[in-house]
Amino acid sequence: MSFGPGRLAILSGPSGVGKDTVLEQWQKVNTQIVRVVAATTRLPREGEVDGVDYHFLTEPAFRVMAEEGGFLEHKQYGSSWYGTPLDQVEDLTKQGKVALLKIEVQGAAEVRALIPEVLSIFLLPPSFEELERRIRDRGTESEDQIQKRLSRAKEELAEADTYAYRVVNDDLMRCVEELERILNG
Ligand code: ADP
Numbered sequence: 001m002s003f004g005p006g007r008l009a010i011l012s013g014p015s016g017v018g019k020d021t022v023l024e025q026w027q028k029v030n031t032q033i034v035r036v037v038a039a040t041t042r043l044p045r046e047g048e049v050d051g052v053d054y055h056f057l058t059e060p061a062f063r064v065m066a067e068e069g070g071f072l073e074h075k076q077y078g079s080s081w082y083g084t085p086l087d088q089v090e091d092l093t094k095q096g097k098v099a100l101l102k103i104e105v106q107g108a109a110e111v112r113a114l115i116p117e118v119l120s121i122f123l124l125p126p127s128f129e130e131l132e133r134r135i136r137d138r139g140t141e142s143e144d145q146i147q148k149r150l151s152r153a154k155e156e157l158a159e160a161d162t163y164a165y166r167v168v169n170d171d172l173m174r175c176v177e178e179l180e181r182i183l184n185g
């Protein structure tokens with residue numbers, strides 16, 4: 001593994017807290033930030049594009065990539081697999097970019113152990129009620145999936161303290177300004 005002169009950052013937070021929304025806005029403000037396109041075995045949601053939102057892989061294809069050492073980390077979340085492609089992280093940091101990983105807490109812990117200098121940020125909802133409202137309003141999951149994600153969210157929120165920074169996604173622009181301040185030290 002070789003990184004630099006760029007930087008590696010992690011943005012975690014429960015499903016529905018607004019990671020995609022915040023990231024999209026942050027990238028408008030800071031063009032150096034490039035999201036690493038993760039691989040997953042889950043099916044695309046409506047509007048999601050292969051190679052843009054995720055690399056959507058079959059389970060066998062995912063397994064082969066994992067066995068060949070193609071992931072910096074990979075984890076199961078719900079019934080699907082997710083992994084960070086190592087080549088993208090290396091390419092982006094070589095180009096001097098901020099390679100941003102939008103990953104869950106277990107994957108984040110693994111990356112922190114491998115690369116202590118990683119900038120780790122946990123995005124918090126203003127309240128649990130607001131988190132539930134955002135997940136429901138997005139309207140992309142079944143009731144069963146919503147319940148699973150909410151119970152997982154409780155577990156994940158308990159891990160927020162293991163991150164270097166915690167940022168509340170209350171007002172979008174305020175949140176992005178705080179992220180920029182953190183990134184710029
Ligand atoms: P995640 O990527 O964390 O799963 P999304 O970015 O898909 O979350 O956001 C979930 C829902 O919450 C979306 O409907 C989005 O429009 C809404 N949302 C995101 N950020 C905010 C915010 N700051 N205020 C109000 N709603 C928000």
Ligand code: 5GP
Nearest residue numbers: 015038039075077082083084102103104107
């Ligand atoms: P979603 O299905 O909502 O897109 O993602 C589910 C969870 O998997 C989110 O918490 C997301 O951040 C996480 N995730 C996405 N890609 C990766 C990855 O490459 N590795 C890990 N560990 N988690 C990921």
